[in-house]
Amino acid sequence: MLNLFERNDQKTRDLLYSLKQAGFERPTVFLEDDGWLPPECESPFAYFAKQEKSGRPRYFNEIKVPRFWEIIGDNRQASIGFYGQTKAKIVYAAPKEKRWIKEVKWLDPAGRTRLIDHYDQYGHRFAQSVCDEAQKPIVKTYFDAKQHEVLVQNFVTDDLILNQGEQILTFKNLTEFMLYYLAKRKFSIEQIFINSLSYPLFVLLKLPQTGNDVLFWQEDFQGNVPGNMEMILNGSVPRLKKIVVQDAKAYQTAMQLSNNSPYFENLGFIYEKKRENGQRKQIFILTNSDQLEQIKTLSAQLPEFEFHIAAITEMSQKLMDLGHQANISLYPNIAPKELAKLWQQADFYLDINHHQELMQAVRQAFENEMLTVGFENTVHDRHFIAPENIYAPEQVEQMVQKLRRAASDRAYLATLLKAQKKQAEVGSVAMYQTVLGG
Template identity: 45%
Template sequence: MINLFDHNNQAAADLLASLRQINQATPTIFIEDDGWLPEHTESPWSYFCEQGNSGQPLYFDRLALPDLWEIRGTNHAAEIYDDDRLAGQIIYAWPAEKRLIKEVKWFDRQQRLRSVDHYNRYGRRFAETIYNLAEQPVIKTYYTQDQHEKIVENLVTNDILLNGQFGEIFNFSNKTAFVKFYLQQREFDLSQVRYNSLSFPFFVSLNLPDNGNDILFWQEPLNQAIPANMSQILQNKAVRTKQIIFFEKSAYEFVKAHLPAETNVDLQLLGYLYPHHRLNHGGQQILIMTNSDQLEQIEPLIKELPEFEFKIAAVTEMSAKLQELQRYENVRLFPNVSPIVTEQLWQTADFYLDINHQAEIKNAVRTAFDNNLLILGFENILHAPRYVAQAHIFKSAEFQQLAALLKKCRLEQNFLQTQLKLQHLTANEVSTASYRKLLTGEHHAKR
């Protein structure tokens, strides 16, 4: 059995974390490798390039440059200058405020993008993408630890060349063939492939022997139409895939209502096992993370909730507008907040207000969810609504109702716990027992 995921994104991370809680996370393979894959996972690229797992991410000012070139960095990105010419741009890995290099874009003298260096979590340049004069990607080359060329992917024809261990060259017509070869080289048990995409993971499943018992994890919503590749599964034309597990109730119900009469595919609805780091104690501390001084209805809320302490943190300096809030006794400001202090804030607050305009910082809403803070916000601002219960979303003019809910949570522990359960249900949280029942062979019912 293997888990075959497409991209390294939040959905895959949530699924992987859930599988780890029931000891079903290994082996997990990602087809696309951004250099920052989760620990104890791999990709065909990392395997053949023997990239290792030692070293530290490269801090932005450690990038080697020609003499007299300079880097001008902020908390969001950095630019590389040759005198007054913009020569490159550094893209940070998440979270951006740590300023760790994920990609470096290089421009020619006409300001055209000509190449991108890709850096991994161990501080090494593991790949390079070349662009043509129309700024279209044409070739991506993957390197070993000592910067020898190992894999060349033609992004126009989709061909992939692999330099073998003994000087031989393997030529694959597409990524599907390359991944299949990798799986054979690794000698994995392929009796069950659990995959989460109808792109290359599905194509790989189609190209394996028919005697498998595969599962599609479908983590996306559906726009009132069943994808063509899913229809192929439901029509029993992808014989290995015996089950589809949905993580969105609306998608599950839509497909269930449009099933072909002859389908042999089992449909199930599941959710996630989130790693809550702490309990909510129903205290009086409210946290707001922001890099903007535009906080919706902040002063009316401060006045409505004098018994609560508002802690407002930013990874940058704060404007005079925010500093003015210190005139209220129940407000504390944390400009240029350090990682250590940030962690302390997450551990001591029990409520999070998603009321800051502009971009979210530090993945704040999800971090609040993981730390079991009750999340409330205004509908015109929400950064991550999937973690906020509908009962906790207010119109801007309804700040008094928001404040009233907070007061009730502080006074009534049972009410607070009910609101937290609503929050967990909104994020589609389920029990460990549900996972074990469905994924460890105990559940066999059809639809």
């Protein structure tokens, strides 16, 4: 039993969490390693490099630079400079507000990225990429804990070179390398879950053809069934028995395009539920902007509510002036403990801040079973907000009425929360076990 996933993105992590909640505990392997894999997961690159899983993320100003060079950063990005010339750009890991280093992109005199140092969640430089003039990575080298080269992946020729001490092994492509790795690890492969039609599928095609594999499809359909998926539908991948489409609309499209193929199933994600909604008249807003749509109208017309507005940096005078209103509390430079308290304390979230969303706030509100409402010109993540809870700015009066009724009518609030879960296409343990045979 094995999960063979391609990349470490949010949908893959959501799938991994859903599978665990449904009782499908199994080793998880990623074919791409960004250095920030879930701790219980591994990649073939980290395995052969014997990379350490100890330490902490490296902060943006903890890069060693030559004398007189300087590192400048804010909550979005950082750079390394020397007398006005940018020598490197620092890419943050999520959440960006923590200013943890994920990549350092070193620039040539023309300002093009030519070298990328990759840092992991333990603060180690685990890999380095060389880029061509078009700033496209052409070679990536992985290091062990002592910064010795262990593995070189060539994106131009597709080959990989593995240094095993006294033995140097060459693989024609990633598929061949993965097969060697799987043989070394001796995983059970009678059922493999994949979520990509790329290399994970290519690996399946090279394995013994007796299996009970499942493809989790997490993308849309662009007017037709992808060619590699057609292979599955016509029986050319006998190991693979089901295609689980994780978006309801995409599932309907799949059924139409395939004439209701029995291969297709639909499963949403199982999301973490951190608490119940207490129907308290506490509203939370997390922002990095002083532009909060209709905030004065909302706070004036909802005097019975307490508004908590937090920022992880200093607040502008415009925002600080809101603190003069009796039902508004401000939290500039909010500390992590205070922020965690607000997530627990408030039962309503207003997604009304313009510009960047902080710390996946809408998703966090959803996981804390807060009712989220917002405006058309401010909402950040519609996946977790029911369409009927998104208003035009001039419809602020209707938003006010909804919040007031939701805070006084428990049945009405329950209906709104149910619609919110429907929008997020929440799956269940029972559904996973039925579809996957748990």
